[in-house]
Amino acid sequence: MIKVFNLYKSYGGIAPVLSDISFDIQDGEFVFLTGQSGAGKTTLFKVLFGWEKFDRGQILVGGINVGKLNEKNLYQLRRKVGFVFQDYKLLMKKTVFENVAFAQQIVGANMKTVRAKTWNALKNVGLVKKKDSYPSQLSGGEQQRVSIARAIVNDPELILADEPTGNLDSEISKEIFALFEKINQQGKTIIIATHSAEILRKKERRHLLLKRGKLLQS
């Protein structure tokens, strides 16, 4: 699903934010990306997502050569990847249902498909009852689940979740991780960036460890 070779990325400072990163992730894998704050987790996600450019190396995501994309065909990559943003990025003027449907509408799905898929995604994250609420009326965990529903509604092959439990207490965090496990069992490849060490200790999962831009463990 993902192949990264000798990736370098800097924001113009002296030290690169990512340096000589190489790894492979197979279809259907569930991987944690860990490292201290500032290690470069978000940056790595952004590069994989075509949100930030990189300086050197090769990246293949679902068969797409990320370095070769220009802004006009970037959407091809974006449609393969569901991104769960750390700050949710929900539209405050839209209801839960509309927020999730939004992702469907902008890829040009017809009304019937939009309804069916949005309904499905909301069922998946257990938010059907809240479908007509506005984000401001939801708890943090519920908002997080809306953003997960939006990330999965277009059936992406890969899901990148950037600290999806960063702001949540450990009970809710467990629920969220359980949700990702369920999605993973439906066949999606998942990478979760987190520094929640407690979760990591319990789970026997592969994890990539970043330290100051270098990959210490893959």
Place this chain on the structure above:
Amino acid sequence: MNLFSFDFIKTTFSNIKSNKQLFSLSVATNFIAFTVLGIFFLLFVNLDILFSSWDKHIQLIVYLDDKISNPNKKKIELLFNSNDKIDSIFFVSRDQAWESFRGKFSSKSNFVTSLNFNPLPDSYTLRFASGPDRLKNIRDFSEKIKNENGVESVEYGEKWISRFEQFMIFLRGFILVFGVVLFSGMILIISNTIKLSIYSRKDEIDLMTLLGATHQYIKVPLLLEGILQGVSGSLLALVSVKLIHLYIVFWFQGSLESVFRGLEFQYLTKPIIFSVISTGIIVGVLGSSISANQFLHRHNSE
């Protein structure tokens, strides 16, 4: 993907609705610009009609020398007859000319009746075939005949014709330059309106690109919004110029008739109406594309 699907139109109208004042302001500004331009066009169209109606009455008068020799006279007549652009030739002898002159002016002026000799020369009045080159043909022929032996002078109101012609050329140039200025102004206004409209929905548009919307999907409603601004401005302007036209006809028809001699004061011609509306579309497309492209490129170079 259907470019003009209901979805796009819905998005466009909801954008306009959430930025109503901005939209109206842009339409109003475009309306004013197009109206000013339309008034100049109205002026131009009617002066042009006036000019070509005068043009039809222009005839070349060739005055002969009193002492012209017969061979020279023959030669001149031959020149008239061999020019196929000349429609008709009238010879007016000096006696005939004097008769009609006295008939016209003797009641008004004692000076005319007190003259006991005839100061007028023989003359030919030439009418030229109508056509777009008519004035040029008259001009060319008068240049040629002027220097013939036995021709005293030629006359066709050259001075005022060329003055009027120059004025029309000036007016045309003025409208062109003025039009270009207004055109750029309108593009600027629309592009800024669209820019504000984009920034008022920045989060949403940013999210669209992150979720995999194509540029086309983002642009189409913005283009429609810009086109609507340009076209509404131009249509409203055409209506207001029509009202101005009706107003002038209603109040000034009497005094205009003496100038226009039976011609009616006209509204803009179809090609002009058509180009005003197309200009509305063009400024809309250009204005909104500028801002949409700027925004979309900014997004990925950040």
